[in-house]
Amino acid sequence: MNNFLFVSAENDAIPDCKAGGMGDVVRDVPREISKRGDKAHVVVPSYSRLHKNGIFKTKLEFSLRGIPYTAELYEVIPKKVDVNITHYVIHHPEILEGGIAHIYHDDPTEPFFNDFIKFIIFCTATAEAIKIGAFGDLDIVHMHDWHAAALLFIKKYHPNYQDLKKMRYVYSIHNLAIQGIRPFYNNHASVNNWFPEIQLDHKALMDYRYQDCINLMAVGIRLADAVHTVSPSYKDDVLLPSRRPEFIGGESLEVDLQKADNEGRLFGILNASNYGNIRVAEKGLLYRNTVKALFRWLQDTSKKYKADFLAHTGEKIMQYVGNRPKFIVSSVARLTEQKFYFLKRSPEAFEKILVRLTKVEGIFMLLGTGDPDYEEFFREMSYKHKNFIFTNGQSEDLIDSMYLETDLYFMPSLFEPCGISQMLAMRNGNPCLVHHTGGLKDTVAHMKTGFAFSGETYDQQIKNMVNSFDEALTLWENDKPAWKKIQNNAKKARFTWEKSLDEYYKSLYLL
Template sequence: MKNFLFVAAENDALENCKAGGMGDVVRDVPRQISERGDRAHVIVPAYSRLHHGGLPKTTLNFSLRGLGYTAELYEVKPKKEFPNIFHYVLHHPEIEAGDIAHIYHNDPEEPFYTDAIKYFIFCTAVAEAIKKGAFGKLDVVHLHDWHSSLLLFLRKFHPEYTNLKDIRFVYSIHNLAIQGIRPFENNYSSVRNWFPDIAIDHRALMDYRYRDCINLMAVGIRFADAVHTVSPSYKEDVLLPSSPPEFIGGEGLERDLQKADAEGRLFGILNGCNYKNINKEKKGNIYRNTVKALFRWLQEESKKYKADFLAHTGEKIMEYVENKPKFIASSVARLTEQKFYFFMRSPEAFVEILKRLEKVDGIFILLGTGAPEYEELFRKLSYQHKNFIFTNGQSEKLIDSMYLESDLYFMPSLFEPCGISQMLAMRNGNPCLVHHTGGLKDTVEHMVTGFSFDGESYDEKIKNMLEAFDEALDVFENDKPKWKKIQASAKKMRFTWQKSVDEYYKQLYKTN
């Protein structure tokens, strides 16, 4: 029996421990490992909240900033129990909940300042737990994004943790754009402040653009035994330099990725999607679930500043309870540059989409929260356009209804390492319209399982996005057999975790 440890910032197997797609992966991959009869331990920070009600396992003592630190390891109950999977959280008072999903901090002045501190503490405590044998003898440690990559720094440079060299380390990249860059010196969140006794190899750790800084994403790529992107096409993308907004590639780390590839350490394996135990909303609940979500948000203190807008959305949705629209286009996503850059830079293109929907008695429903300037843009557009319903909050039930009842799922991501939303929409026979990039290339085929657009220049992309939207509406309106065939083909697609984890075992874990 092989023994695995997953180290990440998120784990959706636990309540309230997810901000993005990484949480799904960290939930689903251990379940496949369990099905194979192997053992998986999963550890995330407690964020000063997830350890409540947990079972204390051990106390961990280690050194940081030249001081003695003590952290506590708790075993916690997951949402669903599976054999041979053990879930842990690590508590230390300095590892606090952030303002993004009560996980990450948003530091506008010094990006990653607070997060770097809490993940330095977290990773050092995890290294101590491994050394202490808290998870038994490990065969593979699987790290996710920059939040966990400091373990590779400790493995290479810290005299206390040379035992980590006996274990295979795998590093998954979920979002290459977020790199965890912090100074080497002269800052409370610098490497020198937290690890004053370690000789720092600046060249091996530095960011190419900010040479007085460590790049924690680069540390993961440079020092892991295997590096993994979450789709084959994204692997090809990241080997090339970015040229935004036309193309998002290696984001300054393409040289490291090319080196990993040349050394046979870089693998592109598509994420899977869950096709079992799906939360099923009843069909026809989309408007009811919207109203219920709006009433809940209106009672939340943190939503008071947008209470007027939520009431405006409620009033709008009531019209559609009686007079159902003939076509629903929808999007569910965090409101960020990655997901909606095209609409932020060209709001007129989005307005054009709304006008075209109007002609077919259609509406656009967007659900999400995120960057203030994106929320503001969509609130403004919602006040101006009757057929644009912007549900500015988070609701699992409403998301399920949207995947189930939309006619077209819209995903114009600027870049997409893999994407889960398009798989969830397709699982319900809901065709998607996507930007032909990264994992979206690997999952949606134009006029076969959905619709896609691309272009050499930004203007060409916008033009082609509108044309692809017209094409989708035209098939829906004028070629019902073709539309049904695309729906059926989308629903038939199977991106299973079983298939993905087979590849993990072969390529990443090297345990077969």
């Protein structure tokens, strides 16, 4: 029996510990490992809240900033108990929750300041837990994104953690754009402040653009035994330099990634979707669930600043309760540059899409929160366009209804390491319209399982996006059998963890 440890900022196997797709992966991969008869431990920060109903396991004593620190390891009960999987959180008063999903900080002045501190404490406490055998004798340590990469720095350079070298370390990149960059010196969130006893190897740790800083994403790529991108096409993308906005590639780390590839350490393996254990949604509740969510948010004091807008959305949705639109386009995503750059930079293209939809008595439903500029842009568009319904919040029931009752799922991502939304829409037999980038290339085939656009220049991409939208609607209007075939192909497509884990075991874990 092999013994695994997963180290991550998110884990959707436990309640209230997910901000994005990484939480899904950290939930699903250990379950597949457990099915194979191997043992998995999953550890995340407690964010000062997740330990409250946990079972205390042990104190973790270590040194940071030249002073003693004591953290606590708790076992927590997951949403669904699996044999051979144990879930843990690490609690320390300085590991605080942030404003994004009660996990990440969103302080606009120094967004990585608080995050850097809490993940440094978390990684050092995890190193101590490994050292004292809290997870048993480990064979594989699998770390996710920059939040867990400091573990590799500690293992290589910290005199107290040389014992950690014997197991295999795997590093997964979920989003290369967020890299965990902080100064080496002269800052409370600097490496030297937290590890005064370590002689810093600047060349091995530095960010190429900001050479007085560590780049933790780079540390993960440089020091792991195996590096993993979450789709084969995203691997191809990140080996090339970015050309913003036309192309998002290696984001200044392409040289490190090329080196890892040349050394046989870089692998592109597609994330999968969960086809069992699906929340059951009923058809016909889309508008009711929208109204329910709006009423709930209207009672939330933190949403008072947008109460007028929530009421406006409620008024718009009511007209469809007894008078269903003929066609529904939907998107569910965090409102960020990655997801909606095309629409915000080219509102006229978005307007063309909405005008085209009116010709088939269709509506566009968007659900999400995120960047204040993007929220404001979509609120303005909602006031301007009768058939654009922007639900500015988060609701699992409503999301389920949207995935179930949409006719076309729209995902115009600027870049997409893997993407889970397209798989969830396809699982319900809904074709997707996507930008052919990263994992969207590996999952959506144009005119077979959905629709896709691309282009060499930004202008071409925007033009092709509008044309592909028109092509999809024209097919739906004029050729129902062809549309039905695409729906069936989408529903039959399967991106299973079983298949992905075969690759993990062969390439990443060498088992």
